[in-house]
Structure formats: C-alpha cells, structure tokens
Amino acid sequence: MANGIALMGWSLPAMESAEKLDIPYVVVGYPDFQNYAEEHNIPFVGWEFKDWNENNTSLQLAEKLKPYDVDLAVPLFEETVDWAGALNSIFRDDPRLFNRSFLFRNKAMMKRKALLAGLRVGLFDEVYNTNQVHKFMDRLNQANLQLEGEEDAWVHLKPFDAAGTVGHKLLRSRKDIDDKVIEKDFPCMVESHLPGKEFSCEAFIHDGKIRFMNITEYVKLGYSNYVPCGPELEEKRPKIREVMERLVDAFGIEYGVIHPEWFLTENDDLSFGEVATRIPGGHIFELISKSYDFDAVQAMILCSDPETDEKTLEEFFPDESEFTQYHGSLMVYPKRGHITRLEVPEELEEDSYFEEHTLLPPAPHKVGDREGYGNHYGTIFFKGKDPERMKSLLTHYQGADFYV
C-alpha cells in the first residue's frame, strides 16, 4: 500500500471513500477550498491547476506535498490529470508517466495514438484558424463524393483538453462554421462525425490488466444513463473487452481508471471516441457502486496504487455479470428562461423504479452559500430490474419540465 495519497481535486465523495480506506491522504485543490478544509481538519494543499508556468511547477507542488509523505497522486478531475501524471513521474522516477498523462489532455494526440494502435477512429486534424476548418470540411465532402446541392459532411470541433462535451461544437454546414466558430476556439481539433450508438466504459486497471470493466448505457448524452448496460450492448462485451485491452496496451496504461467513449455501428463496428482518466461525470461511479455493490472511488484508488496486492484486488471486485439491479440517473436542468417553482410529477414518485431525487426548489432570495451542490438543478435516481423500462423512464422524464 502507498504511504499516502494525494487526491488531485476537491471531491467530497472521494475524500469520504479515502477516509474509509484508512490510507493517509492529502487533498490538492483550488485555494478557494482552504477555509473549508481548515474548518474540517482536512489535510489540504491549495493549488492553481490552470496555471502551469515557472512559478507553478510540479516540482514545487511535490515540494509542498513532502510534509504529507505521499507517494501516489490520483487524478479526480480533467484538469488535474497532467499534474497527477507529473507527480507520479517524480514519485516513481519514471518520466514517461508524465508524457502518458498528456495523451489524455490532448485529444488530437490521443486520436493519433489510437490510430497507430489500429483502433477505428474518424478522420481528424488539428486546426489553427477558421480557414483550416473549411478546408477540413472540403476534404471530407470530397471523400464523400459530394455532388452539387448535397448536404455537407458533419464536423465536430473540440478543444484539446476539455472534459466531456465542454466546448464541443457540431458543424453541419459551411454556414455553421462561419456562425459558430470563434477565434478563441483555436487551436483545437476537428473530426468527422462518427455514426452509431454512443456508450462509455469504465475500466479499472492494475498492472496493465483490466480488473473490472463496466459498460454504461447512454440514454441521452449529458442527461441520462444507466449501469450496467442493457442486453444489446452486453452481448458485445467480449468485443468491447478486446478493443479496451488494445487501448490499454497502446496507451501503455498500467494503473488507474480509464473512461473511454465508443460508438457501436449497426454492423457491429466499434469506433473510438475519446478517453479520460478521472472520475466520470453523470453520476456513473455512484451507479456502478450501487449496481455492483463496491465503492468505485476506492476501486480507483486501489487500482492507481502499484503497491496494492493481488489478493486485495481479487477480493475487492465482484464478477462483472453479478449485479443487483439496474441503476439509472437523470440530471435535471431548468428548461425555461424564467423559473419560479419546482413541480415534481406525482406519477414519478409513485413509480416503483423511482429511488430518490435531489431536486431543490429554486431560491429567488438566496441565503448563505451552497457549496458543493453541483451545477445542474438536481438528479433523479431510478433502480429496477428491467433495462427496457429503465430506458423508457429516463427518456420520458428527460422531456418533463420540473421547473416551471
């Protein structure tokens, strides 16, 4: 076991899980959290993850962490991934760890690596101005043998280093390029539209081997998903496992969690979307924890630690086919411009699949701060045995207005 771990990013659930593991830890978080940490006796080092310059280097961070005797850094959020990589490089005296972390922070580099490994990816390029985006679309149209009057090929524009759908723009036409793309987007990556059904995988890796792999069914990207996936995807588990292993090998990942997104086409082809190494969004870890009855954050810590022994891992993870029931979540965002109150449909609470919700009434006069309540307005959790019903509930309530 590691002497102590640095939790990279401020996450209360992660702290709670670490506490239960009984490993000494220190939280590396934005300096804003300093007061809260002091009040609650949380070992804390304040750090600006967004600045990386000669006055803010990993060596300095490692120095600040010395008193805590940590020898492992676990990245919890996107912007801490490279910092964690740098720290682990120092702790293990292995410079390649740091370089590897960059694979996750630069989507173009990530794609190239996947391409080299023989994974199926879309056509992609790095672009530095609007003109290059037009050129990219031209080449795509050309390849698609576009005739006069036919629609343009869809192009996705993504920042190199943002989590999930942050900064993602879908460009359906040349006009879209002119209307939506702004100077600040550059440099960034563009790629062709990948057809198929999107889903994610969460693989817990130790010593280069996948110890546990979950497949998450996406009902609507950014809104709703459930764990484990329905039978249709489950059937493809061996195939998915195969590409996952290829990804792990290609990226040289030895320890930790990866959370890639894949596209499954009708003729069973799997395309690689992108991959992250941090706690996934959309409450996926909570859903895994509930469905498989283990603490996913603890699993992440254990797998990140090279010192964890085989026995511990074996006892920790259940069989991938042994889950209690399906657990799903729906994140609720207010739809209307002006909202006045919360209205939860009666039939939701009466539904046998309804587990709980965290929908709070909007507060026109806010009193006190409400740190850590998240940025969507709340989440509805479902659980049940029938994946089809789960999917239809998530679809149904995704269309409901909870704030009117």
Next chain:
Amino acid sequence: MSIPQTAPEKIISQLHRSLSALQQAPGFSKNMYMPSVMAAVHRLAETEQGIEYLYEIIGELYDADLFTEGPWEDPQALVPSLVSGTLKSGGETTNMEILSELRMLAIANGLIKDGRCSSSEARDFLHEVLANNLDFVFPDRSEESRSIDPETWVKIRSLFSILLEHLPFKGIKANLLEEIQMITAQRPIITNRVTKILEFIHNELELDRAVPEEQALENLVNARYAPTDYLQSREGSYNEEKYRSFLEEADDDTLMEECQQMGQSLVNTGIGSKWHVYLLEKVVDRPFLVKEVLALNKSGRTEYDNHREMAEGLISTILDPALSRCLYGAGRMLERNLLSHQPVKSALKRLFKLQLHPAVEENIFRSTTAHHMKNPEARRMLIADTLCILGQPLGIGQGWNPTCQSARGISLWSQHAPGKLLRKIITAASENNLSMRFEEELIESDDLVLGLAKDFDYHLDIVSIVLVPHLDKIYNEMMRRCSLRQEDGHKWVNPALYGQWIPTGFISAYDVTTHAIKDYRNFVRVFYATHHPDYNGENDLTYPNPVGIFITSATGKLLGFHAVSILRVDRDEDQMRVYFLNPNNEGRQSWGGEITPTVAGHGEEHGESSLPFYQFASRLYAFHYHQSEARDLEAISEEKVTQVEEIARNSWGESYIWT
C-alpha cells in the same frame, strides 16, 4: 400540489436514508447529503401532514446536525422579527426556516434539549413570531393578492397551524399585551395588525380577570368586541339585529350610558368597532350623544355645535363597520377645529360630490379597507381616511413601500397646511395626476414613469393610496434633476416638495461626490446649536424638520438611508430627547446597538417616537436649519461631540471613509 397517497413513503424513506448517511458522514462531507435531505423536506413541507411528520422527527433532523454551519445554527442567535421575511423568500430558504421553527417548537415542548436555548426562551421566541405574523394565522381576503407564490403560502399557513396546535400559550399573553399597548400608543390609522391580534385573543385564549395583565388584555379585546358593560354581559352569539332592537327600546339614560362607555373605549385605545357604528346609526341626529360616542373634548364639542350640519354629514358618510377604524380620527379632526378653517371646510364639501378618476377608484378597491367592505364605495372610503389623516397626522404609515418621503409629507401638510393637502387629494383623486413646481419648472406626475415603489403595497390608508404614487414619482424626478450636483439633492428637493416650512440651511455629513463622511464634528455642533434647547436659546422647533438618518441593523451595520421628521426636542425627566415621526409603521424599529426608539413611557404623544438627543444625533446624516441660529458652535463641549462621534464611528461609520 398535494402529496400522492403512496408517495410519502418513498419520500420518507429517502429522508431517513439520507439522514442516516448524513449522520454517519465525517463533518467535511455532510454537505453532500444535504440535497437529498432537503429535497425530501421540500416535498413533505408541501402539506400540513408533511410538516406534522417533520415535527415528529425533528429530533432526528436536529441530531443529524442539519442546522450546523448555516445561519440557523444557533437557536439563541435567531431573531423573531426576521422569521416572516425569511419564510416568504421561498425555495430552500423557506424550507430551512420551517425546520428552524419546528426545532424551536420541540425545544419549547421539551422534546429537544439544547444547551444554548431553554424551553422558556424557545416559547418566548415562538410567541413573538406568532405575534409578529398574525397575517399568517388569520389571513384575510387581501392576502390573496399578496406577492408570495402560492406554494410557499401553503407551506407557511401549514406551519402556523401546527405551531398553534402544539404551542403552549402560557406566557403569550404578556407578549401580546405589550404588543397591543405599544401599537395603540402610536394610534396608527391602519389598525389591521392590532385588530388581528385582538381577533386571535378573542378566538383562541381564555382570559382570567383576576390576573391584572389578563384583565388589561380583556379590556383591549372588549374595545373591539364588546365596548360597553351591556355588550359584555351578552352571550357569544349576540348580533347586530339584537343590539339594534335593544337600542330601539332603550331610554335616554341607557343610551347616554351606552354612548359614554363607547366613547371612553374609543378614546382610551384608538380602536373603533362595529358596535360604535350601530350605535351612531341610531343617535347620529342627536349631537349630545354623538359627542359622547366620539369622546370629544371641549373644543371638539364646540366645533360640532358650530358646524353641526357638516359634522353630521361627515359622520353619516363614514358609518360602515369596515370604516369603524376611522371614527377615532374623525373625532380628533373635530377637536383640531379644522371645520372652522375655511379651506378645509370648502374642500371637504367638494369631496362629497367629487367624481373619482376610474384608475383611482381601481386603486382604492385594492385596499384592505375595500376588501373588508360589503359594498365598497371609493368616495366614502376616501372621505373617511381624509378625516383620519386630518385627525391623526402622526398615524400615517408607508406600508411596505419605500416611500417614507411621501408619508412624512402628507403628515406635515396635515399638521400645517391641511387646505393644501386637501387640494392635492382632490386633484389626484379626480385627475389621477399631480403637479408641483421645482426650480421654476412644472413637474407633472402624469409625464413620469418611475417612482421608488416598484410593486406598490396597497395595505395603506386611502389618502396614501391616492397621493403617494404621484408624490413618489415627483420626488424621484426632483432627485433625478439634482443627481449631478455636488451636494445631497435633498437640500433643494425638501423645500420644493414639502413647502416653505423647511428652513433653507442644509448640512450633510455625507459627501455625495467622495462617498465619505466629512467634517463630522462640525456637523454635530451645528445640530446641537440649532436643535438643542440648551444651546439654541430654549427655542422650540416651529415646524417638523425632515431629516435623513442612517438605518443600521440590530448589530449596528449600515443598512441604508431613511427619512424621518423631527417634531420637537424636549426634556423628559433629566434627559433631553428628540421626538420624531418615523413613517415606517413601526416607531419602535431598532436602530442598532443600544439605540432603540420608544413610543411610550418617555413623554411621547400618540404617534411620536423618541430617543435621547445624543443617540438621535449619532444616527443623523442630514438636516435643515436656520443659518442665523447656527451661531455659537464652540459652546458645545468636546466631550458631547466625541460621545456622538464615537457611537457613529462604531456603527454605520465603519462603512465609510472619514475625512
């Protein structure tokens, strides 16, 4: 929306699940479980049964440290007068406030032991909350139009019905007695609040005449429900027909006795009742009896005789149970001999046949008074409150509107220019417009859009409803025209708005260009030299002086500016005090620190507030004065000035730079 029959179980199990997670969680991560707990609390708070359930498990919520690290943490630090505003604010704030009251209730009933707050303290707290929020206990029709969203309104009503059900009333009586005495001491024109308290006592409490304070309470309740011995001897279901037939058969002695007792009750409390109205209907053509019912003093009686026809006409016009609150004011108006003042008499005559502008009528019908009237007639209501304003110039209140300027203007004109006031009422009521001159230019309210009041509160007297929207806009426009000047605009606006009574000298401690406090010691000296009898040659103040004060919170922090009028400066026992009008409906409003104005017990007339001179000085930031009187500034000792300056610097002064 009601909770479906089957749903509470799920919500309740969510609540218990997240509560136990919260309880087991280390201190730093308790926050994480709050959304789940509070979402369940929100759903339960939507019905009375839900709140009842929350009360049942409040011990568990308390043990789970739900209140820790928030504004509700320490029950001892909570302020009863803030409860209402917090409850109304909606959303999660309302939910936490409801839980906080339930915790108090549990402490009061011994279900929770809290080291910081004893059960009797909790009870006192809730008694005060109840006394402050009788609107929630007894909503009247006008509540429907209030601005709380319906969902929050239902929650608050349910909370109060549970408080009433579970709260031991022992001890509430002393609270209520003081509350009523302090309100009636101010003789407000709008008496909704006090009548609501009386209604509560009448309906909910048993009073024991052997206990002095309960006897005092009963006398007050009787002023509203049975103002004479005869009525007190009747059974509960006594009604107006029975009383009318009693009066029909009563001989002159009995009638006289009835009238005298009614009059005593009216003048002792300022509270009229429907019984006064029934009695007056019977005797209105017999002046010697009317004078008794209105409890007129000698000059009032003479006035009545001199203007019998007019007086009788006015009294008959306002006879309506919903206007019974105006009888006290009508009597005091007669005592001021205002009918002998030709401009007033002529204007009142005009009011009788005045054609009201439809928009004005519409506004009048939004008033609480109209909601209580069976067949509301705008003109009658306007006449009734015109009499009140004339009879009780210090009884005016601004309601929830930020229109202290307009209210104190109406009060000043009632005292010193009643003819001018009536002229304004007539113009505004018939034309829905008002014009005033400002620096040789005419300002018409009709041309203006903006006033200070955004959502106008109509829980006001009818004169205010008619005048304030116009005065507010005109005042705002005058201030706008001064906004780029180097000095506080009130220097020019006050004399223009209020009239020639305002002295031309003006001094402000607040520099509008630098936002700093400048030359404060001199400012204090000028105030002492011109207003303190020891320094100004024992001179009385001739007219009310509109002054600006800093309002601070109970902890002395600056909240903002407020307008009051100094009425007089006088000695009470060994202390020199400033007597003033605070138009904000509550002359007892705390000004922070130890500075709490009183409304009785220090020589105050009805409607006056007072403070020791130095305390008043320490909150002042601007006032008018006669330059010729600001002479011997050095006569005021350094110590006196320092005393004031220290209080100022340690309260609102902390928010400013001093130069």
